[in-house]
Amino acid sequence: MKQIVCLSHSPWQSVPTRTQQLMLRLKDAQVLYFEPPGPNWRRPGRRLRPGLTVYTLPPLPEVEERFHLLFRSRSRRLARFVAGQIERRRFREPVVWTDTPETVHLLDYLPGHTLVYDCDREWSDLPIRWESDLALAADVVFAASRGLADRLAPCSGNIVLLPNGVNYPMFARQGLECPPALRNAAGPVLGYAGTLWRDLDLAPALLCAQYMPRWTFVFLGRRERNPSLRALAALPNVSLLDPCPPGDVPDYLSRFDVCMSFPRLREPENDVVPTRIYEYLSAGKPVVAFCGRELVEPFPDVIYTAHTAQEFARLCRRALSEAGHWARDRRRAHGEAAAWTRRAEEVERILEAVGLYG
Numbered sequence: 001m002k003q004i005v006c007l008s009h010s011p012w013q014s015v016p017t018r019t020q021q022l023m024l025r026l027k028d029a030q031v032l033y034f035e036p037p038g039p040n041w042r043r044p045g046r047r048l049r050p051g052l053t054v055y056t057l058p059p060l061p062e063v064e065e066r067f068h069l070l071f072r073s074r075s076r077r078l079a080r081f082v083a084g085q086i087e088r089r090r091f092r093e094p095v096v097w098t099d100t101p102e103t104v105h106l107l108d109y110l111p112g113h114t115l116v117y118d119c120d121r122e123w124s125d126l127p128i129r130w131e132s133d134l135a136l137a138a139d140v141v142f143a144a145s146r147g148l149a150d151r152l153a154p155c156s157g158n159i160v161l162l163p164n165g166v167n168y169p170m171f172a173r174q175g176l177e178c179p180p181a182l183r184n185a186a187g188p189v190l191g192y193a194g195t196l197w198r199d200l201d202l203a204p205a206l207l208c209a210q211y212m213p214r215w216t217f218v219f220l221g222r223r224e225r226n227p228s229l230r231a232l233a234a235l236p237n238v239s240l241l242d243p244c245p246p247g248d249v250p251d252y253l254s255r256f257d258v259c260m261s262f263p264r265l266r267e268p269e270n271d272v273v274p275t276r277i278y279e280y281l282s283a284g285k286p287v288v289a290f291c292g293r294e295l296v297e298p299f300p301d302v303i304y305t306a307h308t309a310q311e312f313a314r315l316c317r318r319a320l321s322e323a324g325h326w327a328r329d330r331r332r333a334h335g336e337a338a339a340w341t342r343r344a345e346e347v348e349r350i351l352e353a354v355g356l357y358g
Contacts, residue, residue, distance in 0.1 A: 001051075002029040002357055003091045005082065005113070009100035011035040012046075012054045015246050018120050018144070018164060018275070019099045023052060025344035032089060034082055045085065055085055065127070071105070079109030086111060095356055101130035107137060114356045119152060120144035120164065120272060131155075139356055142347070146296075147271040160350050166278035168339035170247065172332060176254040181241055182218065188320050190288075191218040191256035193249055194276045199265040202228035204290045204312035209235050211313065220244065220252050253283040258319045261289040273298045282335030284328040286319035288312060302331045 004026065010017045012035050016024070023031050031052045032045070037059040045053040058081055063070045086094065096103075096113045101123050107115065117138040123131055135141050135155035142162040143149035149159050182189065192205070196219060206228050209217045213236075220241045223229060232238045244252070253259065259280040264270070269292070277298060280287045288304045290312050291297070297305040304319050306312035351357030 002026070003094035004029055004031045005086060005091065005094045005096045005110075006031055006033045007082070007096065007098040007100070007103045007106070008033065008035055009102065011038065011056075012048070019097075019118065021165060021167070021340040022118075022344050022347060023097075024049070025341055026348065027344075030089070030091070032085055032091070032094075034085075037078075041081075053089075057081060075105040076109050079106040082106065083110055095351070098134070101126050101134050104130050104134040104137065114139045116140050116142070116351070116356070118142045118144075118162070119148050122148070122151070122267070122270065140350060140354060142350075145270075145272040147269065158354070162343060162346060163273055163338065164275045164278060165338045165340040165343040166275060166282050166335055168282050168336050168341075171250050171253065171279045171282035172284075172335065173250055176251045178255045179244075179248065179251050181239070182252065182255045185216040185218070185239075185255070186237075187214045187216055188257040189216045189218055189255055190258045190260055190316060191220065191252065192260045192262070193220045193252060193279065194274070195221050196223045196226050196229065197264055198224040198226055200226055201262050201265050201290065202226060202232065204262065204306065204309040205260060206231055207309040208313045208316055209238050212316075213237055215316075218252070218256070220249070249279070250283060253279065253285060256283075256285055258316055259283070259285045259287045260316075261287060263291050268292050271296060277303070278335055278338045281331040281338075284332045284335075286322050286327070287331070288315045288319050299331075299334055302327050302334065 006023055008019050012020065012033060023033060029051060033054045035054060035056055037057040039059060041056040041058040045055045047053050057078055060074050060077055063074050065071050093112050095116060097116045099118045115138045117134050119141060132155050135152045138156060141152055141156045141159045143152060143159055144162060144164055146161065149161055152159055205217060209232065215237060217238045218241060222243050233240055261277055288306060290306050304315040306315050348357055
C-alpha cells in the first residue's frame with residue numbers, strides 16, 4: 001500500500017480542486033491530506049473514504065520571514081503536527097505531495113521522505129525563492145502547462161507536463177433535463193459556468209449581449225465585484241445565476257448552445273487550460289474563448305478563439321451555425337482524454353518509473 005502525505009494550500013471542499021481530484025483517484029494508496037490552518041485543528045482526522053483522511057493544520061500566528069527565529073519556530077510547530085499524524089498512522093518514508101511553495105519551510109523538519117511538487121499556477125504573491133527551493137528539492141515536478149514547465153525548468157530536470165482534467169463521466173452524460181431557471185430562456189443560450197472573478201475580462205460578453213438582444217446570456221457561479229457585472233445585470237437578456245451543486249452543472253451546460261470562456265486580466269500570460277474548458281468539451285458544446293494574442297490557442301481544432309470583442313461576437317455567430325457531429329464528437333474525445341482518472345494513472349506511471357511509487 002502506497003503512503004502519501006499531501007500538504008495543500010486549499011481546504012477540502014465540495015467542489016474538488018485539482019489536488020483533491022488526484023488524491024481521490026490514486027489506486028492502492030493511503031493518503032493523509034493536510035489543509036490550511038483552521039479552528040477545527042484539534043478534531044480527529046476526517047475519514048472521507050477508505051484510505052483518505054483529512055487533517056486541519058493548527059492556526060498559528062503569521063510571521064514574516066525576516067523575523068527568522070519566529071518564522072522557523074512556526075514552521076517547526078506545523079511540521080511537528082504533520083509528523084505526529086504520520087507517526088500515529090505508522091507511515092514509513094511516505095511520498096510528500098505538495099501544491100504550494102509555502103511547504104518548503106516544513107521539509108527540513110519532516111521525517112525521511114520523497115517529494116512531489118504539483119504546480120498548477122504562478123505564485124506571484126510569494127517570494128520566487130520559495131518555489132525555486134521547492135522545485136530544486138523535489139524528486140518530481142508536475143506542471144499544469146507548458147509555460148509553468150518552462151519557468152521551473154532551471155530548477156529541476158525532472159518536470160512532467162500534467163494538464164488539468166475533468167470528471168468526464170459526469171459531464172458527458174446524455175438525456176439531461178433543462179434546469180427550471182432556463183426553461184423559459186428565449187433564443188439561443190450562450191453560457192459561462194464558473195466563478196466571475198473581479199478581474200475576469202467580461203467586456204466581450206457585454207458587447208455581445210448589447211448587440212444581440214435576442215440571444216440569452218447566462219452566467220452560472222459565484223460572483224465577485226467585477227466592474228462589468230452591473231452593466232450586464234441591467235440587460236434584459238442576461239441572467240446571473242447563483243452557484244449550484246457540482247452535480248447539477250451538466251444540466252445547465254446541456255441547455256447552453258454555446259459555452260463561453262474569458263481570461264483574468266491579472267494573468268495575461270497564464271497558459272493553464274482551466275478545468276471549465278474540459279467540462280465544456282466533455283459536454284460536446286461549441287466553445288468560444290477570448291484570450292490574449294500572445295497565448296497559444298487551446299484545442300484550435302474544436303474551440304473558436306477570439307482576440308478582440310468584435311471577433312468574439314462574430315465567432316459566437318459562427319459557433320451557433322455549426323453543423324454536423326464531427327466537432328461535437330472531437331470535443332468529447334478531448335474531454336475523455338483529460339479525465340481525472342487518466343491524469344491519476346499518468347501520475348502513478350511517472351512515480352513508478354522514477355521509483356517513488358512502487
